[in-house]
Amino acid sequence: MSRSALLAPTCTSLLLALALTACGGGGGEAEHGSPGAPGVGDPYFPEAGNGGYDVTHYDLDLAHDADTDPDTDHLTGTATISARATQDLSAFDLDLEGLDVDGVTVDGQGARWSRAGQELTVRPRDGLDEGETFRVTVRYSGTPETITDPDGSEEGWLRTADGALALGEPTGSMAWFPGNHHPSDKASYEVTVSVPKGLRAVSNGELVSERSAGGRTAFTWRTAEPMASHVATVAVGDYDIRRSTTPDGLPVYVAVDPSLAGASRKVLSGIPGIIEWAADTFGPYPFSSTGAIVDRDGDAGYALETQNRPVFPGVPDTGLLVHELAHQWYGNSVTPKTWRDMWLNEGFATYAEWLWQEEHGGDSAQETFDALYDHGERTYEDLWSFPPAKPTSAAHLSDSPVYQRGAMVLHKVRQAVGDGTFRALLRGWAAAHRHGNADTADFTAYVEKLAPGKDFDGIWADWLYGNGKPAHV
Numbered sequence: 001m002s003r004s005a006l007l008a009p010t011c012t013s014l015l016l017a018l019a020l021t022a023c024g025g026g027g028g029e030a031e032h033g034s035p036g037a038p039g040v041g042d043p044y045f046p047e048a049g050n051g052g053y054d055v056t057h058y059d060l061d062l063a064h065d066a067d068t069d070p071d072t073d074h075l076t077g078t079a080t081i082s083a084r085a086t087q088d089l090s091a092f093d094l095d096l097e098g099l100d101v102d103g104v105t106v107d108g109q110g111a112r113w114s115r116a117g118q119e120l121t122v123r124p125r126d127g128l129d130e131g132e133t134f135r136v137t138v139r140y141s142g143t144p145e146t147i148t149d150p151d152g153s154e155e156g157w158l159r160t161a162d163g164a165l166a167l168g169e170p171t172g173s174m175a176w177f178p179g180n181h182h183p184s185d186k187a188s189y190e191v192t193v194s195v196p197k198g199l200r201a202v203s204n205g206e207l208v209s210e211r212s213a214g215g216r217t218a219f220t221w222r223t224a225e226p227m228a229s230h231v232a233t234v235a236v237g238d239y240d241i242r243r244s245t246t247p248d249g250l251p252v253y254v255a256v257d258p259s260l261a262g263a264s265r266k267v268l269s270g271i272p273g274i275i276e277w278a279a280d281t282f283g284p285y286p287f288s289s290t291g292a293i294v295d296r297d298g299d300a301g302y303a304l305e306t307q308n309r310p311v312f313p314g315v316p317d318t319g320l321l322v323h324e325l326a327h328q329w330y331g332n333s334v335t336p337k338t339w340r341d342m343w344l345n346e347g348f349a350t351y352a353e354w355l356w357q358e359e360h361g362g363d364s365a366q367e368t369f370d371a372l373y374d375h376g377e378r379t380y381e382d383l384w385s386f387p388p389a390k391p392t393s394a395a396h397l398s399d400s401p402v403y404q405r406g407a408m409v410l411h412k413v414r415q416a417v418g419d420g421t422f423r424a425l426l427r428g429w430a431a432a433h434r435h436g437n438a439d440t441a442d443f444t445a446y447v448e449k450l451a452p453g454k455d456f457d458g459i460w461a462d463w464l465y466g467n468g469k470p471a472h473v
């Protein structure tokens with residue numbers, strides 16, 4: 001499925017729902033533009049994101065009634081989405097899974113809408129012109145869904161013992177707000193969450209206000225730098241809050257489930273030092289605050305690099321903390337163009353762990369690489385099952401070829417260019433695509449430009465794109 005095919009005006013196939021409205025005949029008026037595509041053509045999640053517009057800002061106003069009873073785990077929301085049309089549009093889609101839509105306006109005027117699966121199709125009263133900015137407001141409510149991914153892990157809206165936790169990689173953010181849910185469309189955010197008094201709501205960015213009235217407290221969080229929706233989060237519950245600053249003055253906001261407050265204190269006090277080391281190694285920190293959210297073991301099945309402050313189920317060790325904080329550069333600031341490029345997130349974050357070890361009295365990256373090459377399949381059974389840049393399906397995006405073998409690609413590049421140039425690569429790559437998107441071809445072109453005298457063809461062919469275990473170290 002190609003993007004150009006999806007963007008072509010059509011009354012058939014995937015656009016059937018739209019076609020019934022847009023082309024169903026008898027309207028009498030000439031159509032203005034054509035419907036935006038229901039997906040951006042991601043090779044692994046074809047319905048993710050939407051064509052025809054680019055979001056600049058999300059303003060989410062949410063009220064959550066935290067309760068462990070699923071029938072009363074209720075979310076009421078108003079999403080106000082500012083966007084710019086990239087084609088003449090008669091209609092466009094937002095991604096929203098579950099929940100009830102109570103009303104939609106475009107630039108303040110009531111708009112017709114319909115739903116089919118995860119697609120919420122909005123038909124503005126007047127069409128939108130290419131280049132026009134517009135504001136779509138969706139009022140919605142209901143019990144948000146937990147989404148099971150192709151690999152069996154759970155994301156979306158997760159209920160916890162004392163509230164809820166929203167995790168969105170790769171597609172779960174559509175369970176709690178409508179949007180253009182694909183990493184290629186990043187935007188700024190303001191998220192307000194009202195919760196019963198006594199609980200807290202933690203999100204990305206910085207806490208700009210906290211107001212209590214009528215037995216409820218509303219927390220407003222602002223993220224000024226571009227954020228992909230899969231790293232947006234909301235955590236509702238009872239949290240111990242610790243605020244500090246890094247040596248450079250960056251605010252640190254850490255929220256910890258009270259049952260883990262003591263056990264996590266030492267490792268989390270390392271955050272300023274890790275950020276300082278990472279800024280030395282990867283270049284200036286890309287965002288305006290950092291921190292962590294620590295929920296209980298079992299509240300989620302994995303840690304996630306949610307922007308500014310990663311989420312951990314249980315107390316992380318230092319290696320995991322380094323991994324998720326490294327993602328703020330690689331994944332959150334430099335974001336993949338599609339889910340095929342996920343090794344650019346995970347290879348770099350895994351290599352960050354290797355570098356941290358190397359520089360803090362552990363194994364060198366060469367030793368880690370050698371151990372993986374010699375007998376990595378004992379730990380990672382599937383290590384050689386596909387190349388990092390070509391995962392076999394959506395069910396395998398989080399497998400070890402994307403993580404460990406992705407890091408091995410970076411180590412091969414380091415061997416080829418030497419330590420000094422590799423250091424320049426780590427910083428230069430993060431700077432070249434800061435707050436943007438990049439794919440594997442951008443990466444190989446960047447490396448080749450950085451070290452013009454070297455031949456990388458063998459590394460790309462064997463380590464990045466080649467099937468099976470490369471024959472030579």
Ligand SMILES: [Zn+2]
Binds near residue numbers: 345
């Ligand atoms: Zn990771």
